[in-house]
Amino acid sequence: MLLKLENVSIQFGGLKVIESMNTSIAQGELVGLIGPNGAGKTTAFNLISGIYSPTQGEIILEGRSLKGLKAFEVARQGVIRTFQNIRLFSTLSVLDNILVSMHQRCDYGLASVFLKLPKFFRAEKKFQEEAIKLLKLFKLDHLKDHEAGSLPYGVQRKIEIVRALAGKPKLLLLDEPAAGMNHSETDELMNLIERIRKEFNLAILLIEHDMKLVMGISHRLIVLDHGEIIAQGTPSEIQNNPKVIEAYLGVEETA
Amino acid sequence: MRSIYGWILVIIVAAAISFYAQLFLNPYLQQILLYIAINVLLATSLNLVNGFCGQFSLGHAGFMAIGAYTSAMVSLHFQPFVGSLEILNFPIYAIIGGSASALAGFFVGIPSLRLRGDYLAIVTLGFGEIIRVVLLNLNVVGGARGLYGLPGKTDFLSCFHAFFWAGMTVLLLWRLVHSSFGRAFLSVREDSIAAECMGINTTRVKVMAFVISSFFAGAAGSLFAHATNSLNPASFQFVKSVDVVIMVVLGGMGSITGSLLGVVLVTILPEALRPLQNYTHIDLRMVIYSLVLILMMILKPSGLLGSREWNQLLWWRRKGAA
Numbered sequence: 001m002l003l004k005l006e007n008v009s010i011q012f013g014g015l016k017v018i019e020s021m022n023t024s025i026a027q028g029e030l031v032g033l034i035g036p037n038g039a040g041k042t043t044a045f046n047l048i049s050g051i052y053s054p055t056q057g058e059i060i061l062e063g064r065s066l067k068g069l070k071a072f073e074v075a076r077q078g079v080i081r082t083f084q085n086i087r088l089f090s091t092l093s094v095l096d097n098i099l100v101s102m103h104q105r106c107d108y109g110l111a112s113v114f115l116k117l118p119k120f121f122r123a124e125k126k127f128q129e130e131a132i133k134l135l136k137l138f139k140l141d142h143l144k145d146h147e148a149g150s151l152p153y154g155v156q157r158k159i160e161i162v163r164a165l166a167g168k169p170k171l172l173l174l175d176e177p178a179a180g181m182n183h184s185e186t187d188e189l190m191n192l193i194e195r196i197r198k199e200f201n202l203a204i205l206l207i208e209h210d211m212k213l214v215m216g217i218s219h220r221l222i223v224l225d226h227g228e229i230i231a232q233g234t235p236s237e238i239q240n241n242p243k244v245i246e247a248y249l250g251v252e253e254t255a
Numbered sequence: 256m257r258s259i260y261g262w263i264l265v266i267i268v269a270a271a272i273s274f275y276a277q278l279f280l281n282p283y284l285q286q287i288l289l290y291i292a293i294n295v296l297l298a299t300s301l302n303l304v305n306g307f308c309g310q311f312s313l314g315h316a317g318f319m320a321i322g323a324y325t326s327a328m329v330s331l332h333f334q335p336f337v338g339s340l341e342i343l344n345f346p347i348y349a350i351i352g353g354s355a356s357a358l359a360g361f362f363v364g365i366p367s368l369r370l371r372g373d374y375l376a377i378v379t380l381g382f383g384e385i386i387r388v389v390l391l392n393l394n395v396v397g398g399a400r401g402l403y404g405l406p407g408k409t410d411f412l413s414c415f416h417a418f419f420w421a422g423m424t425v426l427l428l429w430r431l432v433h434s435s436f437g438r439a440f441l442s443v444r445e446d447s448i449a450a451e452c453m454g455i456n457t458t459r460v461k462v463m464a465f466v467i468s469s470f471f472a473g474a475a476g477s478l479f480a481h482a483t484n485s486l487n488p489a490s491f492q493f494v495k496s497v498d499v500v501i502m503v504v505l506g507g508m509g510s511i512t513g514s515l516l517g518v519v520l521v522t523i524l525p526e527a528l529r530p531l532q533n534y535t536h537i538d539l540r541m542v543i544y545s546l547v548l549i550l551m552m553i554l555k556p557s558g559l560l561g562s563r564e565w566n567q568l569l570w571w572r573r574k575g576a577a
Contacts, residue, residue, distance in 0.1 A: 116258030
């Protein structure tokens, strides 16, 4: 198992947002995380990516606990995320946005910067080439010098994914990657996500509201409601699960 | 080999300015020129923290004071070079002053950089005042009387030394902000949560910027001490920090070129307006100075250059990027 959540709970004051969440994600698996609004999906993301630390339970990546690690340390361990409301470095160029993610692999020190030693040029060249290769994969390389914040919404979402990929994740967390996109854009994005999953042998955890899309792409689904996992399983299992139907549609009141 | 060109440029510029100053300028203008060099160190280094890293510090005068007093005290007791080689003492003093200041920056930075925005501004302001009050009450460094008789001249070599530091500061900071570290600084400014999630150790990055910035502020203090030959705690009041902030904001936060422009304007403007008094018989300088700043904030709040550098100002480059 790549990632394991054991009894993970988080509480803000008296409010239990996530309650004893138990689940796991295998290498190369694409898992969808769904649930009604306010179910705790984004909070789960914040827990896994280290922004919040769980009040109870443990998150284990490749057998090692992530307990007490800060968000940047979790990212360096290989769990990298995107955000529901895009958080690009908006005044930086697209290329620089992606290069920021590579800073963790920066092997030159201040001396190399100040004296412009060959090491500096070698590393910079390598980073740039890698970044452009990633951008080409998403057909965004022609935009590399544009200010990230000035680009259309859909493009920014893709740049966020490229930026996350540049950090060499083992587990990629995508928070509503298709939000605000039209049908053809969404289809294209989903094909791309599937492609990068295979190419980089990534595990992907995906929050998505578009049911048709998430059912089509995911190997497995986790359904959250009121902070608890109410169902886990393959898309077809989930579709027929009465608890899930209840959470989404409610039950008919019997008089 | 590419690394050499920058240094050659720094030496040529520093030498050219110094020659010009010695041949054509009177001592009064030479003094202003020295202040420009010192302010270049202060403004560009403050820009690293305030402009590039997005952390609003108001304590630059404090760091300058630490550098100035450390360097002054060392210079009174330690003169390794004498005679014609005397000038070589001053880089040593500047490095010692800068290092003392960098050390202070490290210890101030670690607790205070957890704060952001106004809170950080208040803490750094408080730090600057503490330093000043401590100096005011320390008899070893002359207390309120200050320190006198510090070594330092205004000859060609001294001028070259000051402008070499100015040029070096610009060169090193330019290289820094155009490296992976520079991108890390900018990412912290733009969105520290996103930066953290991309593996950037934001605390470390902020402390790093703060320490480097303090080093150059300390070196500026050393240059100041030996340019004026005397020191007084009154030179390092809160207003001094604000002056540096004005240079940075006027020129454009996050633009080294902008800081240079800000330095030249803010240093020269009050002096250039001095003759105005002959006509008006009252001192209008501060009125004009503040009007300029108010108009600036209304018309172009991002500063004269915004975050653009000299190479982005050329029209064809701008067109290409737009």
